[in-house]
Amino acid sequence: MIKIGLDAMGGDFAPEAAVKGAVMALDRLKEGSRIVLFGDSARIGEVLAAEGCDADRFDIVHTTEVIEMGDHPAKAFQAKSDSSITVGFGYLAKGLINGFASAGSTGAMMVGSMFAVKPIEGVMRPTISSFIPTLASRPAVLMDVGLNVDCKPEVLAQYALIGSAFAKSVMGIESPRVALLNIGEEPSKGNAQAQAAYQLMEADGAAGKYNFVGNVESSYIFTGKIADVIICDGFVGNTILKMAEGLYQINCRMGHTNDFWGQMNYENFGGTPVLGVNAPVTIGHGKSTPKAIMNMILSTERTIQTNAVGMIREAFAEAK
């Protein structure tokens, strides 16, 4: 039995969008998966009733508080001990749920990830990642996409290890091609950070820790020809992600929509997994629609089911 925790109070349109998304996910879940909703049970019940959905199809954990976007994440996580996020992380830390997803306060979700479920032993800095569409048969994984904006080269090399294990588990790729995002192909290219990271990643590759394929320029990340996992710092990754979203919006306006560009839509991303911590955590866009919530639940289920956390933990245990 897989239990997927969802913060029913998280996001700009909660609890309506969150609960509707959970209802939409029901028919798409694998057998044996169950959604656990954290939030105001009366309000959750109202949305379920309006949707014509039997409340028994969910576990509901009643909470009385909500961490708001304006709250100080760390303080609110402590002070609002009966908030949906704080209670959700309590369940996650105790193993009462197998993963937790929210479109609420990103800061509070990170506080929970770092202090309730904690980084995996050996991980210097956990990371957040995103799938990006490619012309190949599967998307690529980009990380970090905004959590760590000043990365030491050692941290980037760890992201390669995390990303490789994540792609192996969640995407089922036997030997994911891991590349460093850079502004040229040659090892000597890039800023001081990229040059140093290249050396570390090359050594890791030679040691068999992961399949390092060298540098990838941003012109090629969407082709899928070079890399399955693309490593960069959070400033660059966030810039790439937001630029893709911006151009997607422009293309939509121009009527240029298709499967490739459609994957740039955050609704289809399924949220952003927090990686390098001891349990599956997924953070959604504040403006998440029901569809986005549904995809976030399904991607969290996949992360749980494919044992992504276990594989990352194993990779770090072996790398010691």
Next chain:
Amino acid sequence: MIKIGLDAMGGDFAPEAAVKGAVMALDRLKEGSRIVLFGDSARIGEVLAAEGCDADRFDIVHTTEVIEMGDHPAKAFQAKSDSSITVGFGYLAKGLINGFASAGSTGAMMVGSMFAVKPIEGVMRPTISSFIPTLASRPAVLMDVGLNVDCKPEVLAQYALIGSAFAKSVMGIESPRVALLNIGEEPSKGNAQAQAAYQLMEADGAAGKYNFVGNVESSYIFTGKIADVIICDGFVGNTILKMAEGLYQINCRMGHTNDFWGQMNYENFGGTPVLGVNAPVTIGHGKSTPKAIMNMILSTERTIQTNAVGMIREAFAEAK
């Protein structure tokens, strides 16, 4: 009389593409502008003859050597003293031409910019910029796009001053909106570099040095709504530029072409101006087609004609 120098031997398809591009530019030049070709006069003459173009329509400076892509830029600039690039920069430094453009060795072009025409007094690090298309009536200017990949915040603030003067002159914008590329709108967002640069640029804005409008996220740079000049380091700028080119290629393949996306095509860029040095210098793509060369000549003409260098020099004299 404006004299625009062109390296006829520069680029993967030289001298054919370069000379053909020069011929294409002839009818589009302003009255009083003249192209000066640097290169092997016999080979130039052959291409002109094949094009049915009278050689008298150009000034031709015969040179006997070529700096190859594989050459060490600084060494070759010195050793190949009769190369088209070295001779071209000699003419530029002496004022015999008013600007110089080449699709040849980028490294050698930078050596010439730094040591023959030299940085403008007060400029710590010259920069290269690019026009990027927007949904508004005019493009935006992005800088740095690959020259300085490790930028101190002070250098970024100088780029704002350079970019503002450039947009004033070349684009005729009275008070260009200058923004810092960042991963959030708030001043506190970003990495250490962006946070520090924000403070400096805010102070510059308050002092009336340029019209600082705050941070711009990459999702908005193509809308044109927020900024005319977008400042970032060369690692990020190059990543943005190459990503745009990559997505343009993908769109082309999918048949999604239009005026907006067409401007992502390097052929329409007209090359990359080197800014912050004492004369107009433009660097083209190695693979430049005749059309790309033509646009590079025309953009160099515009930079000369609008006195961009003088305006940047003035801005730095005032800022002292």
